[in-house]
Structures are given as C-alpha cells and as structure tokens.
Amino acid sequence: MKKTAALIEKLIRLANGETLPASSLKGDWFEQMQTDGILLGITRGSHKSLRVSDTSTFRNYLAGQYDIRNLEQTHELLTDGSVDRASQVEVTGDSKFLLHRSFAGFLVNSYQPIYAVLDGKQLTILPPDGTFMFIADYQHFHISEDVVVIGVENAENFRHIARQKYLFNEYRKVLFVTRYPQNQSKDLLKWLLSIPNRYVHFGDLDLAGVAIYQNEFYRHLGERASLFIPKDYEERISNGNIDLYNSQLSHYRNMTVEDERVLNLISTIHRFHRGYEQEGYICNSNYILASNPTIRENTDKNDEPESLD
Secondary structure (H helix, E strand, O other): OOOOHHHHHHHHHHHOOOOEEHHHOOOHHHHHHHHOOOEEEEEEOOEEEEEEOOHHHHHHHHHHHHOOOOHHHHHHHHHOOOOOHHHHHHHHOOOOOOOOOOOOOEEEEOOOOEEEEEOOEEEEEOOOOOOOEEEOOHHHEEEOOOOEEEEEOOHHHHHOHHHHHHHHOOOOOEEEEEEOOOOOOOHHHHHHHHOOOOEEEEOOEOHHHHHHHHHHHHHHHHHHEEEOOOOOHHHHHHOOEHHHHHHHHHHHOOOOOOOHHHHHHHHHHHHHOOEEOHHHHOOOHHHHHHHOHHHHHHHHOOOOOOOOO
16 A cells, blocks of 8 residues: 555554544454454444554554654654655655655856845855856745846757847846756746746747747746847748648647747748757857957947846
C-alpha cells in the first residue's frame, strides 16, 4: 500500500485507541494486521469494526513492518510540501520517502547589474560570462518593479544573452530567466505570478513558439505578458525553415489566438510557410557594433542600476 496522508490519519486514530469501521480499513496492510493479531475485529449485527489489541505494540509493529517510526511526524511529512530530504531521513530513514525536487527554482542571467533582494539580503545579479545564477529560494526573491523580466526559451540564447543585447535596447533594465529543468516545473510561473513586473517571452518565431507563450504564460499572466517579436521578424521568417513549419502545421493549424498582438506574426508564418529558430539572433557582437552606429552608441552608455528599496 502507498503511504498517504489519509492512510496515516487512520493509523493515528487506531494508535490512539479509536475503533474504526472495517469498511474503511481495506487493503493488504490491514488484512495482515488482522492475521498477525494486531487488529481485533468487533462484530455488531452486520457491522464489523476494528481496533488495535495494544497501542504500544501497534506502534512498534508499524515501525518494524512498514518503517513508520513516528506516525505523527510521518503525517507532517506527507502534508508539508516543503520538507527537505534531511527531514525525511530523520523521520523515515529514506531520503526518497517523498518525491522532492532538490533543485526547485530557475536560472537568471543579465548583461547589466540588476539589484535584487533574496531572503532580506541585497543581491547583485551579473554572472560572469559563461556562468548563470540559480535562484532556489524564489519565494523570497524580489526585484524592482521597473525591471522587465525576459523569459528565454532556448538554452543557447540564454547562455549567450550578451550577444543579443542589441535586441533589447528599448528596455532600461532587464533580467533574463529560463525554466529549470526545461518544461518540467512551474517554479518560474509561480514566481512571475507573485510579482507585478512586465514579462516578455523570447522564443522561436514559429507556431510552437506562439503556443508555448500563450498556453504557459499569457493565459496566466494576462496583458502584462507579451511575446517578443523582433522588428525584422518578416525578413527572418521569409528565410526560415520550411521543415519546421511543416512538422508543426498539423498540430497547430487550428490554434486559438488568445493574444491578438501575435496575429501578424502567425499570419507571416503561414504566408511564408516557414518558422525561424531564435538561435539565429545570436550574433557576433563586434560585427553588430561595427555595422550599426546607433546600437554602438546605446551599448556604450553606462547604465548603473538603482538600489532596490
């Protein structure tokens, strides 16, 4: 039998001397307890109830037979989603008693210093090139409301975010985030729901990319979420990947458009029968700066962050 909070609650009631209906104590554990004389049956007419023969013996039996060393603490483990593996070992001897993600949280990156507060302590986010920062205690992670949070869908773009700075010059302060592991947790969304900041989703310019944005972010965050659509998206898509479009068409052909701001993008994707993967925006910074004086001027500005109150 699986150890559940409901099961442990019944065992606690039995250990406290209560008599419970036999109909509520189904399963191989309770059958074996009756066979071993740990549970005694009481019949009144057509109704049968069960109680323990001795409460101390019952608790020792559970510890030896099913490794439940402390009923009350085990129940606490099962009802507290934040319990770590150390506590599980202490109570049950098994670090995997509960499925627990040791690396809950998400990654952050930035090409400019961003002040944040983590558990009441000020933190500057500016990882050295080639590294990221992992925010595990995201429930106590706070940033200034004027920071735009940009969610990066693909790992390579997140790794080389400084080489895409030219795309985001319209934003004064930006913090880049990505889910970890990819597509397997809701930690990032939970954090986004807890803050008022604007969220911009940066993903592939294809039907699947639009679907990810709408289903996983816009649907929950509403109008403060938007899809990042670069100014040259039409040109990029016209030279994009036709196989990417064809592989996605059957699944997303009748996709419901929830955010009307993506209509032109979807129309362009269908017009050219192509999609464009966001890795194409990772450029050689020297080439970008040399070929565009405006970008060079904006990049050279020293944007010092303001302290987060």
